[in-house]
Amino acid sequence: MKIVRPSEIMFVLALANVALMVHAVPYTVSGVSSGGYMAQQMHIAYSSTVAGAAIVAAGPYHCSMGSTARVQTACTVNPWLINLPSSVTAANNYAADGAIDPISNLNNDKVFIFSGTSDQRILQSVVQQTLNFYTELAPTINITTMFDIPANHGWVTKVEGNPCWYLGPPYVVACGVDLSGIIYSTLYGTPVAKGNFNNSNLFMFDQSDYGDVWQAGMSTRGFMYANEYCRSNPAKCPLHVNFHGCEQSYQTLGLTYIKEMGFGEWAETNLVIIMFPQAMESIENPEGCWDFWGYTGSNFEVKAGLQPTIIQNMTQNYLTIAQNLV
Template sequence: MQVSALSRLSLFVCFVLLSVPPLRADEPPPLLDRIDRSSFTVSGLSSGAAMAVQIGVAHSSRVGGVGIVSGPPYLCAQGFVTRATNDCLVLGRERLRELFGPLFGLSLFSSGERDIDTEDLVADTRKMARQRRIDPVDGIARQRVWEYRGEKDGVVGTKASLAQHDFYRSLGARTKRAAPRATPHTMPTGDPTQGACDSTDEDFVSGCDFDAAGELLRHLRRKPSARAEETDGQWYALNQADFVPSGPTDADATRRALGLAESARVFVPRRCTEERCQIHVALHGCKQGMNDASYRAFTEGAGYPRWAGPLKLVLLFPRVRAIEPFERGPWDSIGNPLGCWDWWGYTTPGNLYGYATREAPQMRTIVNMVDHLMRSH
């Protein structure tokens, strides 16, 4: 029997679709009866780096290390999206107007870098600790911090990056700044198949001859001589609505209002089902959680899974989605159109600094997922 060209094409398309594993895994999650329940580490890119810093500061008694790729310092936005975009970033007025509307085209918004008062940020952090909104700052001095910003980064400027470094140094953290390289605002990898190392790479995971994930993870785990291996383990998904803070509405409605995607991916290397491992939370940047292709580029292509086995890490990849302007009501004219983690307050309107405390709803969701993995036995 002859097969028509259309039938052959249909068969090929079906084969391709079936050969791509779904984001939701049907297999039951593996048992993690030897997981380290005393601490975890966290890292991120861009807004994910900002969230990683917030988790590290707010939960400093539990977080042993923070990896930062192109992120602003703690409390940089001071609770205002205008300050986030104008003081902490260097996107330029026209780009801000394109993203957030005509308000950001006003002359009071500049495209240059502004000085950031690190002493003020440190003072506010200490005050929040005294108010018990975050853990005591003594915990920050016990953390290992790895920082990187590319020389061609056109989003996070040099002043914000230096302020972040000074913030950690002021609080006694053990910091390591990776040597600058000519990379843009992206997650640099050593994999040339991840795309060009320039601003045209729209999934923000790029082949830059530099394995940022490997560098930061080896530093946080104190294993500088570790070598990456072929990925060997199991992926599965967590329903993020199961971990959002309880409220007056149903959990899925709360998840959507917080800008959280339906699920987060977890990778468990084979050896972590038999040996003691630690949890590492890896947070994508803006836009990277808005579609499955970009989210996969970060979870699978940024380099983390290749280090999970050698460094004995269970990887958690939380995911945030976009919130369109006015999606949540007439009061929300800005929303979160680029799918960024909350580092200026869109999840805690009217609560100054609420987005950066232990009670911040996105942060509580992430920590709840960490606690769930720690209890998975």
């Protein structure tokens, strides 16, 4: 896989950027664990462009209030410490100040929330508060939940990964349920039957073209799965962004999470492009989690946050990235 550098094709990129100044490119998001928190943060912060979200094993927006201690308690194993009114108030105040897009953009969006009954890392009662948060913040939002699968912590598949009850890397658990397919159906409608993961359709691109990844705690490597048709006709293929969880990045697992979690099989036969942004391990973030408590700064959950800004920049240039995957 060759790293794609859009900076090498300045004329095409310039044209794309002019177009994006007029029309923002919509996309959907999903993620597991810290990636579930990041998917939710992107949905709340950039609701004018994020059209739907699937949140797997993650608590509500603003759960940590910028505190590492709360990450280890309220946001994982002690829902009694979650201050839901504070989360709703924070979102409304951010919107009033222009730090995030207007809350009204969330009306009628499709949201999918999943939690396994046997999750030992982020308890189902914590994830229940994510449902409560969305319901309070945007009462007309279109929410689907799945809370009845006896899965431990991780991304759920039919057959790939560890046994359904297992807790540990790569945090992909085989529970007889194709979570990626269910999410695709929820966000995009009934898909064409899935194909097989095709290594030749998975590409690496350079995340550092879109911001200071070092300061943001992100890798230079990002990945995109796009079949041949979507690489030739990216404007006809919507973008879905999936965020890995802690201990699931390329730096930690290589391509294991991307290859086992199931989205590639659906992208192979359907008109959708999957982007897999990558966080990076550091002293402040030893497990390579996405920032939902402030290790990149106090604005981690709003549009000006280092990670949200880079991710948004990448999504708004996905047409260019996809056209030049080689």
